[in-house]
Amino acid sequence: MNTSTNSNADHRLICTVDVVLLTLRDAQLQVLLIKREREPFAGALALPGGYVHASVDQDCADAARRVLHDKAGLPSPYLEQLASFSGPARDPRGWSVSVAYVALVAAPQAPQPGQHWLPVDELPQLPFDHGRIVANAVDRVRNKSQYSSLPVHLCAEPFTLPQLHGIYEALLGEPINAVSFRRKMDELGMLEPVPGAKLAQGPHRPAQLYRLRDEYRRTLSLAGRGLNA
Amino acid sequence: MNTSTNSNADHRLICTVDVVLLTLRDAQLQVLLIKREREPFAGALALPGGYVHASVDQDCADAARRVLHDKAGLPSPYLEQLASFSGPARDPRGWSVSVAYVALVAAPQAPQPGQHWLPVDELPQLPFDHGRIVANAVDRVRNKSQYSSLPVHLCAEPFTLPQLHGIYEALLGEPINAVSFRRKMDELGMLEPVPGAKLAQGPHRPAQLYRLRDEYRRTLSLAGRGLNA
Numbered sequence: 001m002n003t004s005t006n007s008n009a010d011h012r013l014i015c016t017v018d019v020v021l022l023t024l025r026d027a028q029l030q031v032l033l034i035k036r037e038r039e040p041f042a043g044a045l046a047l048p049g050g051y052v053h054a055s056v057d058q059d060c061a062d063a064a065r066r067v068l069h070d071k072a073g074l075p076s077p078y079l080e081q082l083a084s085f086s087g088p089a090r091d092p093r094g095w096s097v098s099v100a101y102v103a104l105v106a107a108p109q110a111p112q113p114g115q116h117w118l119p120v121d122e123l124p125q126l127p128f129d130h131g132r133i134v135a136n137a138v139d140r141v142r143n144k145s146q147y148s149s150l151p152v153h154l155c156a157e158p159f160t161l162p163q164l165h166g167i168y169e170a171l172l173g174e175p176i177n178a179v180s181f182r183r184k185m186d187e188l189g190m191l192e193p194v195p196g197a198k199l200a201q202g203p204h205r206p207a208q209l210y211r212l213r214d215e216y217r218r219t220l221s222l223a224g225r226g227l228n229a
Numbered sequence: 230m231n232t233s234t235n236s237n238a239d240h241r242l243i244c245t246v247d248v249v250l251l252t253l254r255d256a257q258l259q260v261l262l263i264k265r266e267r268e269p270f271a272g273a274l275a276l277p278g279g280y281v282h283a284s285v286d287q288d289c290a291d292a293a294r295r296v297l298h299d300k301a302g303l304p305s306p307y308l309e310q311l312a313s314f315s316g317p318a319r320d321p322r323g324w325s326v327s328v329a330y331v332a333l334v335a336a337p338q339a340p341q342p343g344q345h346w347l348p349v350d351e352l353p354q355l356p357f358d359h360g361r362i363v364a365n366a367v368d369r370v371r372n373k374s375q376y377s378s379l380p381v382h383l384c385a386e387p388f389t390l391p392q393l394h395g396i397y398e399a400l401l402g403e404p405i406n407a408v409s410f411r412r413k414m415d416e417l418g419m420l421e422p423v424p425g426a427k428l429a430q431g432p433h434r435p436a437q438l439y440r441l442r443d444e445y446r447r448t449l450s451l452a453g454r455g456l457n458a
Contacts, residue, residue, distance in 0.1 A: 011280040012241035015326050051240040052315070054324035059316040084313045084328045086281070087288040095283035097244050097326060099313045 018049035247278035387438035
């Protein structure tokens with residue numbers, strides 16, 4: 001037996017990442033769950049997640065992107081670290097730390113086999129502590145949406161301001177005054193008009209189409225006050 | 230060799246906690262650094278931290294409290310999870326995940342041997358990625374102080390409203406209107422007067438002394454708008 005390996009092993013724990021991938025469909029916030037192929041909890045719906053691989057991952061965010069790519073077939077959506085969840089009982093394999101991420105995408109086309117989008121307010125009991133992780137992510141997204149560009153990542157580009165307004169209202173679950181909404185979007189400064197692109201809808205004047213400015217694809221624009229302040 | 234131990238070992242990584250313990254001294258935000266007794270970086274000043282011990286810690290927050298108690302001699306100050314920092318290069322011992330916490334205390338008496346309180350804006354280069362962790366913690370604390378009860382944990386109890394006002398101003402580095410400050414403290418609802426306790430100062434009318442309400446010792450009270458909104 002190699003003593004140094006043993007003493008190292010005492011300090012080495014199961015490290016995983018879990019990703020709460022959210023979208024807005026039918027004006028509902030929905031989360032991606034995937035049917036687990038392996039034990040523990042084989043066959044159950046759970047968050048996409050997996051071990052951190054020290055040999056390939058540059059950090060936990062890198063591991064989260066790899067998991068999203070491999071298990072959800074998604075390239076690189078907006079991703080931010082949520083929190084770590086840890087303890088002896090959350091994973092039957094042993095004392096574990098999971099670094100959880102929240103990711104947002106515009107409503108995707110039909111889900112792939114094994115993928116299930118479920119409304120966050122109507123989830124079944126989830127394995128591990130995934131229920132708690134999802135609840136934590138939803139709180140974070142709703143809170144941050146009050147004063148930031150976060151909800152833009154739920155909107156397919158390009159979009160009109162009224163479309164984005166609808167996304168914010170659906171997410172926050174309350175009406176937002178259209179004039180103060182436009183002012184807040186100006187203040188956030190994260191949108192740019194798509195040159196020459198307008199959307200004609202019914203009898204109205206065609207609406208300008210917008211997209212997210214490149215510098216806000218990976219970071220947020222934050223306002224000093226909330227949308228309704 | 231035990232194969233199952235080996236295959237487990239692939240997924241087992243170095244897990245540590247690091248604690249950014251902050252206080253306000255001489256109207257400056259200061260962080261506790263401790264001289265490292267062991268390699269790596271023996272002799273250097275670094276954040277109090279250590280391995281997560283699966284056999285004794287109930288979760289990473291528990292590990293952070295143990296580290297604070299053992300290395301800083303502090304019972305259980307206000308503590309919240311900051312973020313995880315991970316990767317192959319941040320710790321010379323190998324690929325590691327550190328779950329970092331931020332903790333706040335009222336200005337302590339003289340530091341113990343080996344403990345050093347340094348202003349966060351005048352730090353030397355720190356080992357590991359501790360410089361980045363401290364910067365991240367300071368950003369978090371200053372941002373959250375705009376709209377929450379967080380700075381109360383920097384104030385020795387009991388305190389007068391003008392004393393607490395001074396703490397908020399020192400932390401935010403800007404003047405705060407006294408009337409809107411009192412209104413915000415009312416809105417946050419986290420203080421209670423200490424019955425019959427007043428502080429006499431010079432020729433002024435004695436000022437009421439306050440303390441934090443018990444329910445806000447471990448969670449924050451949040452305002453809808455910032456202090457200057």
